[in-house]
Amino acid sequence: MCPDIDDLIADQEEHEGKSTGTDEKAGPKKVAVGTVERFFDKINVVAILLSRDVKVGDMIEMEGDEGRFVMKISSMQINRNDVQKATEGDSVGIKTDRRVVAGSDVYIVS
Numbered sequence: 001m002c003p004d005i006d007d008l009i010a011d012q013e014e015h016e017g018k019s020t021g022t023d024e025k026a027g028p029k030k031v032a033v034g035t036v037e038r039f040f041d042k043i044n045v046v047a048i049l050l051s052r053d054v055k056v057g058d059m060i061e062m063e064g065d066e067g068r069f070v071m072k073i074s075s076m077q078i079n080r081n082d083v084q085k086a087t088e089g090d091s092v093g094i095k096t097d098r099r100v101v102a103g104s105d106v107y108i109v110s
Contacts, residue, residue, distance in 0.1 A: 030061060030107040037091060039100045045093045046100040054092070054108065055085040062096075063104035070109050071096060 034050040046062065054060070054073065061070045076083055077093045086092045 028109045030109055032105055033060065033108050034106045036062060036100055036102050036104050036106060038102055040093075041099065044096055044098075046096050048092050048094060048106050050086055050088055050090050050092060052108070053085065053087045056083075059109045060094075061107045061109050063101040065099045065101065069098055071098075 031052065033052040033054055034048045037047040037049050039046050054076070056073050056076055058073050059070055060073060061068055073094055075095055076086060078086060078090055080093075083092070
């Protein structure tokens with residue numbers, strides 16, 4: 001008997017580490033929201049060019065020196081002004097306690 005195509009796709013995506021959104025065991029859902037432009041190591045701030053909206057309180061995932069990590073956005077600035085929400089095309093500064101790799105993708109984790 002031939003396996004169902006949906007089962008084959010789910011098996012392949014699970015093997016590749018992708019979530020189909022149908023299996024709660026697969027882990028949290030991630031949506032790309034931007035790219036790290038620069039990391040300012042003296043003040044521990046990451047500059048992110050956004051491709052989607054983000055807000056204070058969102059959980060984001062980034063690439064650090066020791067691998068990917070998740071953090072909550074506790075504050076955010078645009079041009080040194082505090083903001084609660086930022087939109088696609090904005091370049092935001094977010095305080096972090098870890099070094100972040102420039103050029104890496106940033107995801108919202110839910």
